[in-house]
Amino acid sequence: MYFELNKFIEEAIVERAGSLFEKDLALSGKLLRERIQDRSLLVIGGAGTIGSSFIKAALHYNPKRLYVIDNDENGLTELVRDIRSSFNLPADFEIKTYPIDFGDPVFEKILINEGPFEIVANFAAHKHVRSEKDPYSIEAMLHNNIIKAKRLLDLLCIHKPEHFFCVSTDKAANPVNVMGASKKIMEYLILAYSSKIKITTARFANVAFSNGSLLFGFTQRLMKNQPLSSPSNIKRYFVSPQESGQLCLLACITGENGDIFFPKLGEENMKTFAEIAEKYLHKLGFTPEHCQSEQEAIQKAQQLNAGSKTYPVYFFTSDTSGEKTFEEFFTDEEELDTNSFSQLGIIKNAARLPLEEMDVIVQNIEAIFKDDKVSKSDIIAKLKEILPSFHHIETGKSLDQRM
Known part of the structure; x- marks a missing residue:
């Protein structure tokens, strides 16, 4: 079943x-x-698809040092193997990886002892719409995308880089899900701090076959002889993984303070x-066999053998919370x-709030979760x-209720 995935994406x-x-x-x-x-580069969340693609894009321009932070220890190991197998790095090039969370106290020790870092890029984020399924997942998302992002910004005001980039999402434009709302608030946050350090961000398309994406899931299903299912x-x-890194690099390095980049796609x-x-x-030599239910698709997948020429698929009309049927990068305003x-x-000149007001907003978000019994609807109301501008789409169904 193997073929050149990059060629298929193209x-x-x-x-x-x-x-x-x-x-x-x-x-x-x-x-x-x-x-x-x-x-010197410090890349947070650098073991993921976009973060690692950013690193590879940057390596073509000969940085001296690369430090990578990610709580995915296995991902960091593969990143180093991939880099050293792909680039003819100079003997004095320094690469260090740390399997830690950028919200942990140990992170500040790296800034103090290993800095200064001229370029800092943050790709650590909860990025899935499915992560709004319950109040616990939402709390973790808002903590990562907003609260820890603010702590990082406070640290960078002390240990100032020449360029700071923090990734956003197209879902921040007219948000209908909690992930998009969290990233829109994150945009307000970084724009408030742009009076202290140079900051840019980017909203961009789905990254084809990125880790954890639905297309990545297609590959996993095929490896396990399981049906393909999608709305x-x-x-x-869509952009390719390589393009995602290049977009972020251009935004980080060439952008002016407060710029929000997006790809020109129609x-x-x-x-x-x-x-x-x-x-x-x-592309793999199969004819899709359309099924009328998940159960039918699962049964037919269990009957697959080495000589099968058809492959079961189940396509459905989306009915899950927070799912916008189309994508947009900007608003009319x-x-x-x-x-x-x-x-x-x-x-350019995106709407922003004073830093003092953002401080209050972040404090209010933290206060939401002091109530151990807070519900999803309570959080969304807050x-x-x-x-x-947050117009949440709630259907009472989560993506975890789909294959």
């Missing part, structure tokens, strides 16, 4: 040979090298997960710069008070 998902940002990288090449060469009515933009670039599932199976880059747009 041909069937993003439908372009080479990177979307190839021209922008070329035009910014001199500036990127000037600002990265011989510098049929959810449209998304509605014609959107695809449904069901469409990709069928293309994936065709936001000021756009679509001329500075070939394939990147920038939201978030709507903080973020009037």
